[in-house]
Amino acid sequence: MPTTRSMDEALAQTAVRALISQAELTPKPGLADTRDLQARATGADLLALRWAAKALAPGFTAMAAAARRPGEPTRALREELGAIGRCAEWTMARADGGTAGGPTGSATGRLHHGALWVLGLLVAAAALTPGATPHDVTATARQLATHTDRGAPRRPSAGSQVSATYGAAGARGEARAAFPHVRRALDVLSRTRAAGATETEARLDALLTVMSTLQDTGPLYQAGPPALRRVQDGARGVLEAGGTATAPGAAALATLDAELRGAGIAPRGSAAVLAGALFLDALPPVAR
Template identity: 65%
Template sequence: MNSREDDEALAVAAVAALTRQLELTPKPGLPDPRDLRARVTRRDLCSLRWSARALTPGLAAMAAAARRTGRATPGLRAELGSIGRCTEHSVALAGGGHRGALWALGLLVAAAALDPGARGAEVTATAKRIAAHADRRAPRRPSRGSSVSAQYGAAGARGEARAGFPHVRRALDALATARAAGAPEPRARLDALLTVMSTLQDTELLYTAGPHGLRHVQAGAREVLEAGGTSTRAGRSGLAALDDDLHARGWRPGGSGALLAGALFVDALPVTPA
């Protein structure tokens, strides 16, 4: 094995994690294998999977940058930002989407490359050290997410990363708990998604639904979990109701979906070249 193969393996594993998140169903308010053309995203599963593949070269480049640098330095953070912006352009040409997932997966892939023996919370701790540095090459104009974060005092994607991805860790714990209880893998993943939704200050939801809408979604996710999660009849009934409600309102908890993809990537470590 060589470093290039290792970098590509990490990128492929990250895209596979994103694809597993896309294919999970039913996801309240989020794209899934059902009739996506009738949903707010206006994208079908094939186009979302195609554009997800466009992340692969950029994620491999991020892994290579981390491995080459060897430490969580300001220079590495700036290089990751530059690669990420180029990758966003490539993904836009392939159909768009996945911006939040690119941010989370990019930092986690870089962390995994920087510390190949790390697992679980060790990976998120390394990502925290990378994210602690400012991206000195970033555009001066604020993004929609940063504007919403400033308006409502939410942590946002940047705050989540600088805190060491607490919701990725929560999702990993939820996966472990559900699996230990004998839940089928899709239901374990849905419980992990709902765990993230129940507390995340999702800036995409804040933008479309405001603080009241965010609290409404968080409460709905908690109700499903308190009913026993998606492995119980009551939990599945609550999930279906929450799904109908969010799609009727056009509310999309995109941040939760991106962080679930990050958790599924970390959960799959270690990865080996094909």
């Protein structure tokens, strides 16, 4: 019988692998991937992304352990998760060579700020509901997200400012709605695999499905509503062309990628959601 410590560590390692898998998925439109090992296009070094992801393992382990103690999604647990997350973000920034808070030019800012929020809640929810289905885990995460964190910094983040300006749900809105886009991505992964797509094609189609409807605060922050519409319309265009497993869909993906990279539009919120879906998709047997 595995110990609670080993269960917590298993959840943490699953979250880290989800982050790295999302980072290595190629070609992601407008986002850092394996083509950017030498920081040619986006200014992000994938090796730094991997290192920063691994630096989060102790934080995720602590979140899982914190969740098991009360055994229910209380406000006190939500505040403890917030405190752990802020410490983990600081550690991650040191590993990345950036500064806490995720500067847009660093690997931390390009990948982990939103993903830490998504995965932190899902790790805690999975620890609270061992053996639960992914749907039940997202429902528990919603209960956690409804609590306010009195220890959170008073200064508004870029994401919260964008949400207030444009009415976008943002990462917190997604969590309070039980992560509908994470669940949509999981459905696409299952459906496209069953249809014979490769794992890369299935994950790209899941990402594009998220991009097609998510109110991603990244493009909104970078260039306002026109940037978000370009992301959503382009993602829908790839899917309507048949998805990435088809020649027309692959061509539409290449066009979208070139346009987003050329305009400096990076749908990082969508990437964070995909990481959450990959985490739930790969939950260790002890957590399922």
